[in-house]
Amino acid sequence: MTSNRTIKVDYLARVEGEGALHIKIRNGKVQDAKLKIFEPPRFFEAFLRGRQWTEVPDITARICGICPIAYQMGASHAMENAIGVSVDGVLRDLRHLIYCGEWIESHALHVFMLHAPDFLGYQDAVQMAGDHPDVVKMGLRIKKAGNEIMKLLGGREIHPINLRIGGFYSVPTKQELKELRPELEWGRDASIETAKFLSGLEFPHFERDYEYVALHRPDEYAILDGRLISNRGIDIAIPEFEGTFEELHVPHSTSLHARIKARGSYLVGPMARYNLNFAQLADPAKEAALSVGLGETCNNPFKSILVRAIEMVHAFQTALDIVDRYSEPAEAAVPVKPRAGVGAGCTEAPRGICWHKYEIDNSGTIKSARIVPPTSQNQGCMEEDMLHFAGQNLHLDDDELQWKCEQGIRNYDPCISCSCHFLNLTVDRG
Amino acid sequence: MSKSQKAEGPKRPKLAVFKFASCDGCQLSLLDCEDELLDVTGAVELAYFPEATRATLAGPYDLTLVEGSITTPHDAERIHAIRRQSKYLVTIGACATAGGIQSLRNYANVNSFIDIVYAHPEYIDTLRTSTPISDHVPVDFELNGCPINKYQLLELISALLNGRKPNIVPHSVCMECKRRGTVCVMVSHGVACLGPVTHAGCNALCPSYSRGCFGCYGPKETPNTNSISARFEALGLPPEETVRLFRSFNAGATEFHNASLAAEHSKPK
Numbered sequence: 001m002t003s004n005r006t007i008k009v010d011y012l013a014r015v016e017g018e019g020a021l022h023i024k025i026r027n028g029k030v031q032d033a034k035l036k037i038f039e040p041p042r043f044f045e046a047f048l049r050g051r052q053w054t055e056v057p058d059i060t061a062r063i064c065g066i067c068p069i070a071y072q073m074g075a076s077h078a079m080e081n082a083i084g085v086s087v088d089g090v091l092r093d094l095r096h097l098i099y100c101g102e103w104i105e106s107h108a109l110h111v112f113m114l115h116a117p118d119f120l121g122y123q124d125a126v127q128m129a130g131d132h133p134d135v136v137k138m139g140l141r142i143k144k145a146g147n148e149i150m151k152l153l154g155g156r157e158i159h160p161i162n163l164r165i166g167g168f169y170s171v172p173t174k175q176e177l178k179e180l181r182p183e184l185e186w187g188r189d190a191s192i193e194t195a196k197f198l199s200g201l202e203f204p205h206f207e208r209d210y211e212y213v214a215l216h217r218p219d220e221y222a223i224l225d226g227r228l229i230s231n232r233g234i235d236i237a238i239p240e241f242e243g244t245f246e247e248l249h250v251p252h253s254t255s256l257h258a259r260i261k262a263r264g265s266y267l268v269g270p271m272a273r274y275n276l277n278f279a280q281l282a283d284p285a286k287e288a289a290l291s292v293g294l295g296e297t298c299n300n301p302f303k304s305i306l307v308r309a310i311e312m313v314h315a316f317q318t319a320l321d322i323v324d325r326y327s328e329p330a331e332a333a334v335p336v337k338p339r340a341g342v343g344a345g346c347t348e349a350p351r352g353i354c355w356h357k358y359e360i361d362n363s364g365t366i367k368s369a370r371i372v373p374p375t376s377q378n379q380g381c382m383e384e385d386m387l388h389f390a391g392q393n394l395h396l397d398d399d400e401l402q403w404k405c406e407q408g409i410r411n412y413d414p415c416i417s418c419s420c421h422f423l424n425l426t427v428d429r430g
Numbered sequence: 431m432s433k434s435q436k437a438e439g440p441k442r443p444k445l446a447v448f449k450f451a452s453c454d455g456c457q458l459s460l461l462d463c464e465d466e467l468l469d470v471t472g473a474v475e476l477a478y479f480p481e482a483t484r485a486t487l488a489g490p491y492d493l494t495l496v497e498g499s500i501t502t503p504h505d506a507e508r509i510h511a512i513r514r515q516s517k518y519l520v521t522i523g524a525c526a527t528a529g530g531i532q533s534l535r536n537y538a539n540v541n542s543f544i545d546i547v548y549a550h551p552e553y554i555d556t557l558r559t560s561t562p563i564s565d566h567v568p569v570d571f572e573l574n575g576c577p578i579n580k581y582q583l584l585e586l587i588s589a590l591l592n593g594r595k596p597n598i599v600p601h602s603v604c605m606e607c608k609r610r611g612t613v614c615v616m617v618s619h620g621v622a623c624l625g626p627v628t629h630a631g632c633n634a635l636c637p638s639y640s641r642g643c644f645g646c647y648g649p650k651e652t653p654n655t656n657s658i659s660a661r662f663e664a665l666g667l668p669p670e671e672t673v674r675l676f677r678s679f680n681a682g683a684t685e686f687h688n689a690s691l692a693a694e695h696s697k698p699k
Contacts, residue, residue: 013484016454040451040501041556046543047534052674058644062531062679065455065577105462113461113482124483126471136468144464155635157462158455158577159646162639169641249549256548332640406484415454 003028007390007402012409014114014124016066017416021409023390030394033386035379035409037253039416045369053079053338053364054165060356060371061159064415066109069102069154070349071356072163074371077225078356079165081239082343085336090329091167092224097322098153098160099223099347100315104146104187105157106350107270107308107315110413111194112139115305118407119201135197138190142312145187149319152176167333177323184323188316192288195309199292204404206389207299210381211260212272215348221273221280221314223348229276230266239344241355247372255416258377265380268352269412270307271298282321285314301385301411308413338364349374351413375414382412443492443591444477448512450498450505451532451560455577456523457481457497463580470587489515493590495583499525499532499560499682506557506566513567518590521563522583524576528648529682531576533560536682562682571596574629576646576679582631600651602626603643606634615642622662624675627653627685648680655689659696669693 007023020036044063051059056075061068073095080087087095112135113125122128129136147157152172154160162169213234215226228244229235236244247256260266278286278296289295289310298307340362346355352374359367389408393401447457461482463470477487494516500506513519521527529536535543536559544551563569571590573582582598589596603625607614615621615637623642625634629650636643649655655676662672676690 011480013480014482016458016481018449040498040505041544041547041554042451042501042530042532042560043535043540043543043547046546047531047538049546052671055674055678059531059678062453062455062576065453065458068455109458109461117484123485124476126468126476126483127485129468140464140467143462147462147464155639156577156632158458161636161641164641169636169639251550403484 005398007398007405009402009406012406014117014410015414015416016064017414019414019416021386021405023386023405025390025394028394030387030391033383033390034252035382035386037255037379037416039255045371048358048366048369051366053358053360053366056358056366057163057165058159058161063371063373065158066106066415067102067349067351068159069099069150069163070347070354071371072160073099073224073347074345074354074356075358076163076165077345077347078343078358079345079360080336080343081345082341082358082360083336083339084341085166085334087167087334090327091334093322093326094153094168094171096224097319098149098163100319100322101146101149101153103223103315103350104312105143105150106146107312108139108143108146110350111198111305111308111312112136112143114413115407115410116198118403118410119305138194142187142190142194145183146315148180148183152180164333166336167331169332171329171332174326174328177326181320181323184316184320188284188313188320191309191312191316192284195288195292195306195313198306198309199294201305203300203302204389205300206302206392208301208385208388210267210271210299211263211265212275213266213268213353213377214272214276215346215353216277217280219280221277221282221318225347228346228353231276232263234260238346238355241344241346241372242357245372247376253379255376255379257379258372259380265384266377267381268374268377269304270311271301271304272352273348274298274307274310281310282314282317284317285310288313301408304411304413338362351375351415352377373415375412375416378412378414382409382414385411442473442475444487444490445474445587446478446489446491446494446516447481448478448494448496449481450496450509450526450563451501452498452523452525452530454481454497456526456575457495459522459578459580459583463584466584470584473591474587490517491515492517493587494519495522496520496526496563497522499529499562500566501532501557501560502555503557504555509563509566518570519563519567520571520573520586520590521569522573523578524574524646524648524679526563527572527574527683528680528686529560529562531679531681533682534677535560537677560682573598574647575631579631599630601630602650602653603628603630603632603634603637603647606630606632607637610634610638612637615640616661616665620665622665622667622671622675624658627655627658644675644678645686646679648683649685653685655685656692659689659693669696
């Protein structure tokens with residue numbers, strides 16, 4: 001093995017969007033690791049200017065086909081914050097419920113179809129289904145259960161049409177929600193089985209001392225709202241985001257890199273939430289985590305697949321609880337009238353916090369928009385992981401090292417379409 | 431033995447999925463066929479589909495699905511290479527078929543857009559416009575929708591692999607409402623609805639949720655946009671609202687583009 005190598009992945013597979021990875025090894029040391037994002041920019045923040053406040057949930061959904069709810073909800077919250085209304089009670093429950101649906105479909109897609117094949121040595125889930133048909137079929141059924149929630153509450157799985165500022169266009173009947181129940185119960189138990197199956201995988205020994213950032217609420221595992229906290233002392237309200245975090249534009253990426261001012265990279269997503277909010281997980285999720293030996297903290301990003309399974313248990317249980325206490329509200333949305341103002345909103349997308357800010361005038365016309373997606377926040381951690389991880393694994397040949405590094409990027413379930421503002425891997429050993 | 435391992439059987443047609451500027455939602459529609467996915471992959475070989483697999487097979491491909499619009503000089507070149515490798519090339523979704531929501535740049539100065547989003551405009555290499563695939567290469571079939579309907583995608587794959595025409599009707603969302611018995615939101619509630627001019631395929635989703643159609647499936651065959659614009663005016667909709675309705679996910683579709691310009695020019699009235 002030469003001490004100078006280049007590991008290149010020109011088009012990273014099993015991620016959403018277009019990116020590359022380039023790792024440069026000189027004199028037996030990793031000199032540089034770059035996640036190159038070449039997803040073409042689509043300029044959402046620019047063309048939102050001049051559009052109407054009511055259009056934002058539908059337009060921003062198109063940032064991402066995998067997590068449209070994260071955009072619809074963050075945009076709605078920001079607009080409601082600007083206008084000075086809040087959506088509580090049953091309508092908040094329904095928002096929480098459809099978000100659980102998105103977590104389930106997105107996590108199941110990533111766990112079974114995008115990430116598990118790496119651990120088991122398959123190119124994809126279809127190949128994996130040859131040897132593990134029951135696992136893949138279970139995964140598809142879990143994914144479908146999440147999508148059924150999306151369909152009922154949102155109208156369809158991708159780019160739901162039923163969400164608006166203030167709530168919904170129409171709400172389901174008690175009976176319609178009750179019909180989801182058997183599959184949700186099955187899904188919760190299947191997710192516990194999934195966690196057991198995944199706990200038997202071989203995880204690379206790799207831990208780092210990350211700064212985790214997530215939303216936090218004392219009374220629930222925060223998805224919709226809360227305060228932004230970290231394990232190193234950040235504790236701020238959602239509108240204060242810009243005081244603590246900044247975005248940098250680097251030449252190798254059409255996605256902006258987010259960092260904590262003066263401190264650097266931070267990690268968002270399932271591991272951050274789990275480490276900061278373990279106490280708030282639903283009981284079956286906590287029990288499943290402890291029974292598979294995960295512990296209350298997890299600093300190995302390769303185990304994020306296991307954390308996602310635990311979050312699926314949580315999402316199913318939360319969905320069941322909401323279904324059980326639901327009674328049809330009199331109105332599908334709270335009345336909202338535009339007024340000039342600035343508002344921010346932040347929710348926990350499956351991949352981590354997704355922050356929005358809009359300024360509107362009295363007629364509800366958008367003056368400015370800013371959206372910080374989770375993947376742009378994780379880019380720093382992804383590159384640093386590669387510096388360390390590749391460094392520990394230089395004994396591997398190029399093909400093996402490349403695959404392991406790809407797996408290391410997929411730990412983050414990067415959504416590059418979202419962040420472009422994408423992925424392609426090269427290891428350069430000179 | 432599973433279908434995925436049928437290496438010894440008859441050669442399966444090669445399916446490729448390519449992405450341009452898009453949200454990934456339309457190609458996700460294939461993975462969202464939870465009940466049918468393993469049957470599909472039993473019938474076709476996933477020769478190129480990076481969102482789902484690391485494995486890649488060289489072309490030519492029997493069926494190529496293209497998602498996304500052309501927005502960079504590199505992509506304007508790449509689509510030609512893909513066309514040369516493809517027996518059938520089908521666009522999936524509003525971006526590939528009409529330019530997508532990102533074609534709103536076509537109505538503005540893209541340099542000012544870059545300045546708004548990026549600190550270093552010099553790092554960004556982008557075209558002035560977002561254009562559909564058919565502006566660049568011949569396309570064999572176009573699937574409408576933002577996103578596409580996954581059952582239409584299954585029908586399309588099945589039809590093309592069996593050498594028949596896909597059974598995908600070009601009539602309006604309005605017809606779908608009548609068929610499912612949804613009360614007209616425009617007639618009974620005065621809600622502006624693009625259903626009469628919008629391509630069917632969603633099964634009239636929005637009206638069934640008590641909202642007007644916002645045209646995410648693009649124009650139907652021979653839409654009467656003048657008539658619907660006049661109706662919107664009679665409902666008291668300001669012309670700029672009509673412009674915005676036509677100018678969204680399918681802004682670049684010829685009929686919607688022309689209708690938005692007509693509404694814009696009607697402003698001084």
